[in-house]
Amino acid sequence: MQQAYRALRILAEAQTVRLMVTPEPCALLLDELASACTALQSGSAGLTCVILDFGASPRQSEAGGLSGAGCRPGGGEAAKLRNEAERAAALVRAVPQPVLAVVRESLSEAASVLVRAADLVLVAREASFVAPVGGVRGPGRLSGEQAMRLGQATWLAPARQLDRKLEEVLALLRRSSATALRQAKTAVRLALRSLSPVEGLPSSPWLEPGSFSLPLPTEDEDEEARRLRESRARLEALRRVNSFYLSEVSRSVDAQEGLRAFLEKRAPRWQQQQE
Secondary structure (H helix, E strand, O other): OOOOOOOOOEEEEEEEEEEEEEOOOOHHHHHHHHHHHHHHHOOOOOOEEEEEEEEEHHHHOOOOOHHHHHOOOOOOOHHHHHHHHHHHHHHHHHHOOOOEEOOOOOOOOHHHHHHOOOEEEEOOOEEEEEEEEEOOEEEEEEEEEHHHOOOOEEEEOOOHHHHHHHHHHHHHHHHOOOHHHHHHHHHHHHHHHHOOOOOOOOOOOOOOOOOOOOOOOOOOEEEEEEEEHHHHHHHHHHHHHOOOOOHHHHOOOOHHHHHHHHHHHOOOHHHHOOO
C-alpha cells in the first residue's frame, strides 16, 4: 500500500481502509484499485473492513477529494474498461476482510461491477447501480429501494443520512474480531464453491478458481435428480465449512478470548485491539 497512486485515493481510518472510487471509473483508476486490493491480501491482519466509497462526501471533498490526475471519467474503450472492471472485481473478492461498498449516487456499469464484488452494500435511496434482475435477460438499473428489496443491498438510507448510517455500520464492525470477520468471509467462500451458480448472474473469466466445482444441471435432468444434486451440494458445503471451523476458527486466539469473555461476563479484548 506504499505505492503512489495517480487516480485512486486511499484513506486509512480506525481499523479500516477506505478506497475512494469515482461513480464512473476510468481504466487507470480500475488498474490502481486492482493493485491496492492485491496489496491488501498481505499485511492487513488488523483491519476489520475495506470500504469502496463511490463518490466523496462533503467532508472528504473539503479534505482534498479525489485526485483524478490523468483519469478522465469514462476514458478508454468500452471493452477495455469492462475487462479492467472485471479484473479489479476479482481482486476485490480476494481481499481477506469484508468489503463494504458505499453507493452515494448513480454508478456506471464498470462501477456497478465492483459493487457486485463487495460483501456488504450500503446504498442511498436516491442512488442506482446496474445489477442482474431475476427473470430479465441481462442486467438492469436498480434504484436504492429496488436494490434493497431484491437483496442486492444490505442497508438503505436517504442520501443526507448516508454518512451517519455508515458510521453505525463501521462501529458494529470495529467492535468485532478482525480474525473472526476474515474467517467468516472465508467460510462463505468455501460454501459457495460447492453450490451451483445463481441464475441471472453473468459469467466472468475472473470468477474465483474452484467455484461451482460440483456437476451442473443437464438438459435432461428430472426433478428427482435436481433435488439429489442440490442436496449433495449443500452437504458438501456444510462439510467444508465444518472442517474449516474445526481446523481454523476454533483454534484462533480470538475464539478462545470470546469464550473466556462470555464465561467471565465481560467485553472481549480482541487481538487487533491489543496490538
